Amino acid sequence: MFEQAISAMASVIVDPYLLGLIFATTILGVIIGVLPGLGATTGAALLLPFTLTMDPVHAIAVLATIYVSATFAGSITAILINTPGTSAAAATTFDGYPLAQKGEAGRALGIAVISSTVGGIFSVLILCFAAPLLARVAYEFRSPEYFALTVFGLSMLASISAGGAVKNLIGGIFGVWLSTIGAERVTGIERFMFGNYELYEGLHFVPIFIGLFAISELLVQSKTVDKIIKTVSMKAVKLPTLEDYKKIWKTILRSCGIGTFIGVLPAEGATVASMIGYSEARRWSKNKKEFGKGSIEGIAGAEAANNAATGGAMVPTMVLGIPGSGTTAIILVGLMVHGLRPGVYLFTEQVEKVYQIFGSMFVANVMFMLMGLYAAKLFARVSLVPTQILWPIVFALSVIGAYAFQGQLLDVWLALIFGVIGFFARRHGFSVAPIAVGLILGEMVETNLQHSLKMFDGAWWMILTQPLALMFLVFAFLGLCGPMIFSWITKQKD
């Protein structure tokens, strides 16, 4: 197994086509990452239709490369124009921009590049070792355990960064309900189709995701057309000095651990990881006063954590079929579309493909480091593309991408409708990621609940007698009610 894994990962380096693809996608990912509003999730949603005719490994490598490179690239604009290219880079602005204003933009970018690369590579290594181990544990899972696990995954939506807990859960339930549209799988009874037989197999993820992420973002961006961007000038990216390394190595290592752990948690992602990475860097720092004024520890803490979350988020996605973030939800759809069923099967029957994907992520991390070091200045210029040119192009890519998936105009209308729904949801403080995650997990929840009920002759409480299932349900309960109970106890003590 180990030998097979190493040779599969090494095969990425000797495959010129795949290398070229990763190189081109890294450039695209960095461009997507530096364009404010067009983050990894929107980029992956737009690119998904383009991967349909590709080989499965190449397709997933493209999506994973977009994920890691766009997550890093958000830091370029966060540092140079005080606008995070992606939400995961929001914490980088706290110290990145102040340092750039002091005339040290090159140094800030150098720290961001190195921290992101170390975080990314660390998480890929953890992914390589943790994923097969978790897959072995998951081998024991039956319907009650999968049901409890998906409930746990849905409960974690409560803690997604954007929106409040209640709003996120409402979004998640709406997403699960969307998954019930179409013919019910056991009985074949048509649900919420209103005579539209194109919906017989249910709503497909691709147009819905294009709508929720790309079209809704277009409408959100329409509110910022008058925004004037101020840029900070920069000569070249500077590699950190020995002094810098001495100051930040502990922060980077801590953030690597935090980011990977947060990424592994279902429904958590790079944004939460970077915020926690930043606040932990501040908590442990000897120079707390520097934070917010251009601390290199702050940049390193946020950047190492957000890129470490990318590999972490791939663990539940590939092993359990539970996405770790909005972007991994799209990668999960990519896996399904290409017939790579996430779970134990993937790690027993298609080990080579899995490790080729991991190898691609490793290579992508190295490539974005080189691009960050030698071409960040050039990429920063891309962020100045006028919104009135960029977003109409995104519109064209969205509608054609939605159509191309199944060759149905209905998918285009669905993308537009869900774009408008997503926009209004965001307008009222609801995040769209829970809807996407709910849509993916919905079928798993219902099917596993049905199987569990059959297993226990309708006695649903028997699910609680399964130790692993009980553990996940307890985690779900703690995830939902823990913060409330904790604050109540604190109030009582006070």
Added chain:
Amino acid sequence: MKNIYLVPLILSIFSLAVIAIALQLDTSPEMIVGDSMQARSFPIFLMILKLILIGILSFQFYKNNPKPIALEKYHTWGSMFLFLLFYLLTVYTDMFIGIFVVIFLMSILWGERRIWVAFLTATITPGLVFLLFDYVLKIRFPRGILMNLYYG
């Protein structure tokens, strides 16, 4: 009623409508369903959960009294109107005519003052995307005025 309660109200109406529709769904014979659940049960369960959460959300609004959200500028509403225009143009003329018109008008609406830039964006983008999908990905586009000329 304050307009902050409009969201919980709309969500509640939606949930109740789903429950009402779910109650109209067919039921399957006992021998097929067995000890499992009817097709209607799961959506109804979801909507009841949602109604409970909407109740909590309304209580949060009552306690925190959030500020009403300001109405968007004309760019946003105009963009949504362009989606509608795209639908009409696609259905009655051609998808690529729809894309051309929407890109051109959206550029102008969003503040592009150079007509030729908007025109070039509206022409080159769908052109390149069409070439990519038609030649490389072998996707057949829906028939319309332009596609009939192309496919014959």
